[in-house]
């Protein structure tokens with residue numbers, strides 16, 4: 245009886261996870277959910293490369309005029325290949341601007357999975373995260389093929405049907421931005437997070453603590469599942 249030879253299998257290429265934190269707090273709910281995703285991912289990808297950048301602890305500068313000159317050059321010359329962006333550097337000030345962008349963009353382009361832990365600040369994302377987005381975003385730049393996970397936290401409740409839903413410029417902004425600018429399909433984005441965090445400190449929201457606990461428990465369970473499945 246002939247035996248069937250086992251097919252040679254190609255091991256999956258090692259993956260890279262870029263994990264961004266943006267909470268000003270060390271003990272933070274967005275960090276907690278993001279860490280749960282990252283922990284599960286690292287357990288299931290022992291050969292993977294894990295890159296972590298804490299945008300609150302080590303902020304990236306806001307873009308300046310020289311950055312806008314790089315951006316305009318890329319647009320004017322219709323440069324869509326990121327490897328060609330250095331062609332835009334023509335002055336010492338632009339070289340300084342590019343020296344800030346290059347490592348940030350290098351990490352982003354190297355990533356198979358981009359995990360963003362984002363608190364809600366004033367209905368939106370923290371300035372530290374927005375500064376990073378501004379630095380790494382160039383015209384007509386595609387990040388298709390990468391998966392994005394957003395681990396959010398917020399003081400109130402902004403889910404579908406809540407009175408505050410129209411004020412959500414945190415999750416909504418990120419849901420719009422990555423598909424809208426970077427051509428990331430919606431199915432390659434996952435959002436999970438903890439709501440009603442302010443119930444822990446605001447006496448007026450004390451009655452919502454159980455709802456907060458439930459939201460946190462569900463987010464952490466989802467984070468472990470998502471992290472292991474990426």
Ligand SMILES: Cc1cc2nc3c(=O)[nH]c(=O)nc-3n(C[C@H](O)[C@H](O)[C@H](O)COP(=O)(O)O)c2cc1C
Pocket residue numbers: 267268269271272273274275362363364365366367368397398399400401441442
């Ligand atoms: C500067 C600042 C602004 C905030 N603005 C809002 C807000 O507009 N809406 C809201 O629901 N919660 C707001 N919060 C509460 C935070 O979203 C909440 O504490 C959340 O847990 C922060 O994420 P973190 O735990 O990861 O730090 C704000 C908190 C801070 C510190």
